[in-house]
Amino acid sequence: MIINISNLGDAAAYCDFGSEVNEIINSNVIDYFNHLSELIKNEKIKGITNLTPSYNKLIVSFNLNVTNYKETKNLLENIIIQKNIKKNNKKIKIPVCCEKEYGLDFERLNTKLSISKDEILKLFFNKEYFCYMTGFIAGMPFLGDINEKIRCDRLETPRVKVPKGSVGITEQFANIYTFESPGGWNIIGNTPLKVFDEMNLAEPTLIKPGNKISFYQISKEEYLNWNE
Amino acid sequence: MNNTFFEILRPGINTTIQDNGRNYMYHEGIAVSGAIDQRNFKFANKLVNNHLNEAVIEFAYQGPLLRLKNNKINFSITGDVIFKINRKNLKVENGICYKNYILEEDDQLDIISTKNTAYGYLSVNGGFEIEKIWNSYSINTKANIGPNKGKKYSIEDKIFIKSLNLQKIKEIKLDYSVSSDNIIRVIKGTNFDYFSSKAQNQFFNQNFSVTKLADRMGIRLSGCKLENIVRTNIKSEGIVKGVIQVPADGNPIIMLSDHGTIGGYPKIGVVISADLDRVGQLIPGSTINFKEVSLEEAQNIFKAYTEDTNKYLNECN
Numbered sequence: 001m002i003i004n005i006s007n008l009g010d011a012a013a014y015c016d017f018g019s020e021v022n023e024i025i026n027s028n029v030i031d032y033f034n035h036l037s038e039l040i041k042n043e044k045i046k047g048i049t050n051l052t053p054s055y056n057k058l059i060v061s062f063n064l065n066v067t068n069y070k071e072t073k074n075l076l077e078n079i080i081i082q083k084n085i086k087k088n089n090k091k092i093k094i095p096v097c098c099e100k101e102y103g104l105d106f107e108r109l110n111t112k113l114s115i116s117k118d119e120i121l122k123l124f125f126n127k128e129y130f131c132y133m134t135g136f137i138a139g140m141p142f143l144g145d146i147n148e149k150i151r152c153d154r155l156e157t158p159r160v161k162v163p164k165g166s167v168g169i170t171e172q173f174a175n176i177y178t179f180e181s182p183g184g185w186n187i188i189g190n191t192p193l194k195v196f197d198e199m200n201l202a203e204p205t206l207i208k209p210g211n212k213i214s215f216y217q218i219s220k221e222e223y224l225n226w227n228e
Numbered sequence: 229m230n231n232t233f234f235e236i237l238r239p240g241i242n243t244t245i246q247d248n249g250r251n252y253m254y255h256e257g258i259a260v261s262g263a264i265d266q267r268n269f270k271f272a273n274k275l276v277n278n279h280l281n282e283a284v285i286e287f288a289y290q291g292p293l294l295r296l297k298n299n300k301i302n303f304s305i306t307g308d309v310i311f312k313i314n315r316k317n318l319k320v321e322n323g324i325c326y327k328n329y330i331l332e333e334d335d336q337l338d339i340i341s342t343k344n345t346a347y348g349y350l351s352v353n354g355g356f357e358i359e360k361i362w363n364s365y366s367i368n369t370k371a372n373i374g375p376n377k378g379k380k381y382s383i384e385d386k387i388f389i390k391s392l393n394l395q396k397i398k399e400i401k402l403d404y405s406v407s408s409d410n411i412i413r414v415i416k417g418t419n420f421d422y423f424s425s426k427a428q429n430q431f432f433n434q435n436f437s438v439t440k441l442a443d444r445m446g447i448r449l450s451g452c453k454l455e456n457i458v459r460t461n462i463k464s465e466g467i468v469k470g471v472i473q474v475p476a477d478g479n480p481i482i483m484l485s486d487h488g489t490i491g492g493y494p495k496i497g498v499v500i501s502a503d504l505d506r507v508g509q510l511i512p513g514s515t516i517n518f519k520e521v522s523l524e525e526a527q528n529i530f531k532a533y534t535e536d537t538n539k540y541l542n543e544c545n
Contacts, residue, residue: 009415009498010526012468021463033255040252050254052466054490059466061254064501064530069523135257135466135490138371142464142490178257179371196257198373201361205256 001028005076007069008059013076015058021144021172026132029053030209035081036060045075053209054133055142091128091212094176094191096167097223102190104166105155109186112152121217123147124188129174131211137179139196141207145172158184165190167215176207189217192226230357231298232389236381238293240339242444243381245356245374246286246349250364254489258373260469261366261485264347264444264508267537268306268406272351274544275304275328275400282355283365283375285387288347288444291339292381296331301389302397304328305339307348307509308406312338326402328353345406345509346442353397357388370445370486400544406509413503413521413529417472417495422458427478430454431496432520436480440512444486447510453478456494464492470499470507472518484508500526502533 001017008014015032018025033053039045047067052059062072098121106117113120129143146169154170159182162168166177168185175185178196195206207213218226236243246269249262263269263286270280285292291309304327305311311323314336323329325348331337342348358365358375365375372378376385420428436451460476467473471483473493482499483491485508499507500521510516521529 006418007415007523008418008468008495009470009500010523010530011501012498014418019463049251050260050468051252052254052468052489054465055463057463057465059254059468061468064527065534068527133464133490134255136464136488138257138373140257196371198361198371198378209255 001032001081002076005073010069011062011064013060013062013069013072015060015076017056017058019056021055021132023130025056026130027210029056029058031081032058033209035079039079047072052135054135089210089212090208091214092207094167094193094195094213094215095218095222095226096189096191096215097218097220098189099220099223102166102187102223104187106188108155109150109152109188113150115149120150120188123150124169124174125215125217127214129213131207131209131213133209134205134207137177137181138198139178139205139207140175141195141213143174143213146174152186154184155186158182162187163190165192167191190223192223194228230388230391232301232391233297234294234387234389235297236292236383236385236387237295237336239381239383239385240287240292241290242288243292244286244367244369245283245358245365245376246367247283247365248281249485250362250366250368250373253362254466257489258362258371259368259486259489261364261368261374261444263349264485265307265349265505267505268347268349270537271326271402271404271540272304272306272349274541275306275326275402276302276351276353277397278351278353278355280541282351283358285350286347287339287350288342290341291348291350293339294337296333296335296337298333299389300330300332302328302353303331303337304351305348306351308343308345309348310340310343312340314338326404328397328400344408344511346511347509352389354390357390368486402540402544404540407506409506410514410516411519412507412516413500413519413526414472414497415500415521415523415526417497419458419462419494420496422456422494423474423496424455424457427454427456432518435515435517438510438512438514438516442510442512444484446484446487447482447507449480449482449516451479454480454496458494460494461492462494464490467491468498470501470504471495472497472499482507500529502526502529
């Protein structure tokens with residue numbers, strides 16, 4: 001499953017699962033991540049300090065006072081993965097308001113893609129998405145794949161501040177800005193749902209890799225009166 | 229309940245609580261955080277007889293002005309820092325780093341500024357009355373995680389201090405000064421071959437200067453524009469502290485403790501673990517050179533760094 005392992009600096013191993021972005025490769029990454037997480041939780045392996053799964057890579061950080069790259073690589077090569085050890089294909093529904101003040105980039109998408117707002121929304125809401133990874137900022141999910149007709153590049157000049165809760169699309173992906181942050185994705189709406197909750201210590205992140213996500217449209221009134 | 233606290237009369241530029249960081253959270257999008265300069269963080273704790281991973285106050289450039297309320301404490305400041313102790317009786321003492329002091333009730337501690345480095349540390353015997361979140365005291369202002377609701381300290385905030393036992397503390401001094409070496413050692417990154425041979429050469433032979441865009445997330449450099457001959461974006465993937473990314477404009481960015489956990493720019497190199505404290509302490513305007521080392525050399529340098537740190541820690545006994 002891992003095609004190649006190399007070192008990323010002196011305190012991390014870089015596991016390459018392939019160059020494509022697709023659900024099969026990503027599921028391999030997630031299986032590996034879940035398996036390693038279990039081993040760490042049960043103290044079966046020592047010295048690993050962090051795991052960062054992404055579309056097609058897994059970075060394994062370690063404590064250089066406890067272990068080193070050679071030992072970590074050896075350990076990773078000799079792990080036998082049980083496939084889908086912990087299936088995490090939970091389904092989550094996300095409400096989105098796409099009124100003018102929340103959907104910031106319909107004009108741009110309209111110009112770039114020659115497609116109306118209504119058509120964009122129809123295509124966007126009419127599909128279930130897969131969560132490839134979580135990160136960049138706390139709890140931000142990277143979801144895919146969106147319909148080919150609504151794929152668009154990032155903004156030429158990224159926004160300095162994208163509002164918290166913004167739902168963005170670019171290329172084959174959709175995401176949700178869990179915090180106000182700089183960013184260049186095309187914003188089509190905003191969710192009142194708390195996607196990252198720092199007060200929920202056991203499970204701060206709502207959407208995890210492997211989850212299936214669908215969006216549904218809400219009115220501005222529903223948005224403003226949202227109560228979790 | 230214990231009621232000893234620092235009252236913040238001036239917060240300083242970026243005053244937070246830090247420790248050795250928060251692990252196992254990268255996959256949730258949460259950086260490790262922790263003290264930028266781990267060696268000075270450990271020294272600060274050792275000088276007041278704390279556990280080495282006790283929470284400390286980290287400040288950047290201009291530090292805080294603090295008034296101590298309701299008890300006396302033992303404190304120490306590490307780094308390259310100018311500070312004064314304004315005693316209640318109006319006597320003013322110039323502070324010396326790497327030494328411990330007693331601060332009496334209603335004395336003020338004025339951390340004026342750091343000198344040739346960015347960060348300094350204030351430790352208090354017994355530590356602070358705060359809670360760990362995900363196994364760390366570190367404040368992560370990007371995700372609002374940690375003590376003080378994950379925010380940097382503001383005027384009139386209070387930082388409570390744990391109960392302490394002053395009798396135990398003896399006067400300790402450490403003979404240490406922050407190194408001003410400008411050579412930063414790196415291991416080639418996973419996308420090193422994305423860059424033209426000219427750019428590879430420039431990376432290891434030219435000077436780069438630290439721009440004003442430097443904070444706990446990372447440091448943007450300027451110098452020669454590094455030419456990418458493959459792709460200026462990669463499929464987003466994980467990042468670790470010390471990674472040097474090069475976006476399309478050709479200017480390298482070094483990732484520090486509060487970095488985004490995922491990034492989409494090619495990685496030309498990674499700063500070795502032993503040089504991370506020094507990199508984090510760089511101030512805008514300073515000039516650096518990158519030097520290539522092998523993985524094996526990096527591991528040996530780290531061993532020497534650890535032994536050196538331990539040597540200083542043992543001198544405190």
